[in-house]
Amino acid sequence: MLKTRRVRNLSVKTKKSPTIQARKAIIPSSVKSKSTKFDFGNRVLSEILGGEKQVPSVSKYEFVKEIGEGAQGAVFLGHQLSEFGIKKRIAIKVIKDEYGEKEIKKIVREAKLLELLTQGSIVEMLALESLPVSRKSNKKVYLLIEELIDGQSLEKLMMLHKRKNLLMNPALIGFTLYRAALALDEAHNLKNRKGEKLNLVHRSLSPSNILYNDNGGIVKLSDFGMATMDDSSLSADKLKGKPQYMAPEQFQAKNKPCSDIWALGVIGYEALTGFVPYQIKGKTLSEATSMFVEQSHYTLRSPAEILATSKSHYQLNKLSEIIMNCLNINGHKRPSADDLQHSLASEFLYSSGLGPTNKTMAAYLNLVKEMPVQDDFVVSDIKMSESVTNTLNRTLHIKKPISAICARVSKSFKNEFLISIKAKHKNPCLKPDNGRVYGA
Template structure:
C-alpha cells in the first residue's frame, strides 16, 4: 500500500466482512495483520462497533486491535499477527492433537472469554476458524479473533436473523438469544471435536438446529471418561444448567487435571506447562509399502552425501564403459565417502535388478571430509568445512578427475550456492564473531555481489542454515540453544530461531524471530518456503512460509534426520531406517522401512528415490520407483 506505514506481504485469509493480510510495519519491522473492512459489507456503524469492542479487549488470549489505518484503497484494522493460522488447520482426519495440547487450547479460549465477558461482551461465534494460533516451543497459544458479530450481553434481545455458525451454536441462539452461557456451549462443542475428532451434531443448518435443540448428547469412548462430565455440563440444552462463567469452566478443567496428573491412568492429563510429546497421535495410518527397490548397488564405504544430475549437458561425447543402455533419461549420481568423491553415469533402468555398475572414484579432496554435494548448471560443487570445489559436467576423462577450486577459507564455514550457480555465500567463523562472505562464481554483465563481508553475531555457527531464496536473496536461519531462553543476558536472543534475509549485495532486509528451534532446514519447491525438523518435539516438522509469514506443524511420528523435497510433497527419513512420504498438504501418504541405517537420501526427477544405507562394514545404495510403491498419490 503506497503512502502507508505498512507493506503488504500477502493475503492470509478471508474474514466474514473482508480480506485479511500479513503486513510489516515499515518503521519497526513488526508483523501485523491488516483486516480490510469493505464499506458495502461493513457499514460505518458496524465498523465503529467492531473497533469499540476490540479496543476494549486487551488480553494475551485475544487478538488485539493496535490501530486503525485509512488508505486510498479502504479502511483496515491493525491487529496482532498469529503465524500459526487457525485451529482448523490442526484438526485433520489423519492425526489428532494429544489431550494435553487440546486442553491447553481450550483453556486459552476460556481465559480470553472470561476477559471479554467481564466487559459485557459475548463473542457469539466461537469455532475453530476464529481461534488463531501462536506457535512456540511448548506447542501453541490460542487467541480469539473476529468479534465482528459480538453483542453486548446486557443488550439481550431477539433478532430477526441469526449470525454465527450453526454447527457450534447454542440452542437459544437459534431464537436470537445469547448470553455468556452461549459461548461456553460453543467451547463445549470445540472440546468435544478436539477429543473425538468430529462434532456431536452434523447436517444441514435446519438439521443442526433440530439436533442442538432436541437430540440427546452421546459421548463416544474415544473421549477420556475423566472429561466426559465436564463436556456434558457444557453442552446442556438449557443455559442455566451449564457453567455460569468461563472462569468456572476453566476451574473445573484444572480441578480434573491436577488429580489426574498424580495418577497413572492413561486418561490422565498433566499440567500443560510440562506436557510431554508427542504433540499428536495418528488416527489413520498411512499405507505400509514394501521395501522393493528397482535397483541395488553394494557399497564398500559409508556414504555421507548424495546428489543427482540429469541435465542434457551431463551426457558425455564418448560414453564410458559403465554407461548402460536404455531409453529413459540420462543421469549422474554423485556420492561422498569421507574424502572421496565417486560417481556413476547411466540411464534409468526400468527393471528390478542388482546393479553391476560400480561407482567410480573420480576425485579425492584434501583437508576436511566432504560435507555437501550441490548440483548446479556448471556441475557438482563439492563442499568441505573450509573449501568449495567444482567438478564440471564437461569433465570426460577416465579415472581421477581434477576439481576446480572455487573458494578457500582459513576457518570452518557454512556454505550456500544460488540455484543458477552464479554466486555463493559462506559464513566463516573467527575469534569472537562470524562473517558472511559473498563470492561471484559465474561471470555475468551487470551482476554484482557484496564486496565486503558482513559481521554476524551468532551463538553457534554450526546451528546456522544458509538458504538461497532466489537469485537475489539469501536467508540465514540460526537456532539458539535451549539455555538462551532462561538466560537474562541473552534476552534479545531468547527466541528459538532467528531468520535473517539478505540481498546478494549484503544488505539486511529484515529479521524474523521464531519461538521454535529448527533443525535440518531445507527449501521446498514453493517460493520462500522452508521445511525443518522441530528440535523441541520429536516426530514433528515445521512448514514455514516467509512471504507471507506462516508456520504449520506436520506430524510424521519419526525423528527426522533427512529431508527431501519433490514437486508433489516431501520425503522424511529417520536414521534408524523408516521413511515417511507426505503430500504438499503435509498428509502422510505412505511409509517404508529400510533394512539398515540410512546415511543419505536423494530424489531423481521427482518420482525416484535413492537411499544409501550402512550396516557395520557394508552398505547398499537402493533406487526406488515411487510410482510402484503404492503411495496414496496420483503422479
C-alpha cells in the first residue's frame, strides 16, 4: 500500500514515484469585472468559488530521474501533472539543507524580481516549495521548480569539442555571448514599479549556466535567483562557485553589473581558445584572491595572439577585441551589457548581412554531436542533410561546413603559445614579464 503524508498543502508519496501536491493556484483579481462580456467569469468567482480568489490546485510534481548535481543541490527531471493526465516536463532543484531561511528569503525576493523580466532569455522560475525533512524535525528541504531546457550547457558543449579535438565555431561563440548579453541588459536595467533601477546581477555566470535547447538552438541563462545564496559566504572566506570566472571586484565581496560582463569575457575567451585566462584555484577566498592578484601583474594574451588565423567571413580579431574589452581589470571601463550586445551584432555577427540564428545554433549542435573523434574519420564520410547544409552555408558563410569545423582543431595555435604549453608554463595565457614566467 502506498503511504501518503500531508504537510500544509503538500502531499508526498513515499515510494517509487514521489509527487508533491502544489500550493494553491491564484486567480488574478483582474478577471473580475461588472461588464456583461465577462458574465461567466463573474459567475465563476461568485457562485462556483464563493467569492474566494484561491482554489486548491490539482497539479502535482513527479520526480523522474536525477540529471545533475552542483554546489547548491541536485537537479531532477520531473513532470508537472494535471488532473487529466497531461505531463509537462520540468526541472526540480532540491536545494542542499545547509542553506537556511535567510538564503531562501533571498531566492524568493529575487524570484519576484525575475517575474518582471520579459526578454525570454532567462530560465523561468515556476515555483518554490518547502517540505519538512521529517515529522520530528523542524528542518525543511526546499524545491525550486523551473522551466526545463531540453539540451545541454555550454560547459558540456565545450567538453564535447575537447573530446573530439575541436574548438567551437567563433561565430556561434559570438552568438552565444550576444544572447547572454541581451538577457543581462534587461536584468541590469530592470526597474521596480516606482521606476527605480534595481541593478539585478547574476553574480556567478559560468559555462554551466548558459544552456542550449538542442532542437531550437535557443540560448538561456540559468540560476539567476540561486547565485544570491552564496553572497554571505564570501565575507566568511568560504569560496563557493568557480573562482576562475570571478571578476576582480568580487574578490572584495562586491557584486556589480560589470562583474557579469567580466564573466562573459572569461567564458568567451575559454570557448574560443580552450583555456581560461586566469588559472585560479584554492579552497578559500583569500587563497583565490592571492592567485588572481599575482597573475594580474602579467599581461594577458588576447585570443588573437593565441590562435592561428584562418580565412573566414567572421573576423577573429574583432571578436578577440570585444572579449578583451570585457576583461578590463577596471570595471568602469568594461562595456555595459547593452554596449556588448550592440558591438557583437554590428561589428562582428551581422556587419555584412545575414548571420547566425537559433536555427544555425541548432544545426551546429546536432552536427557536432554526430561527429566522431577526429582521428577516426574522413571528412568526406560524414553526411549532412540538405537543410543543415543550407542553414550553415547561408548564416556562417562557409561552403564546406564540416571541413570548416574540423579546421578548428585544438592544435591550431600560434608557435609562441605552443612553446609556452610545451614548456609547461603554469598559465600559458600570460606573457612572460622581462623573461620572468608566472609560476616559475
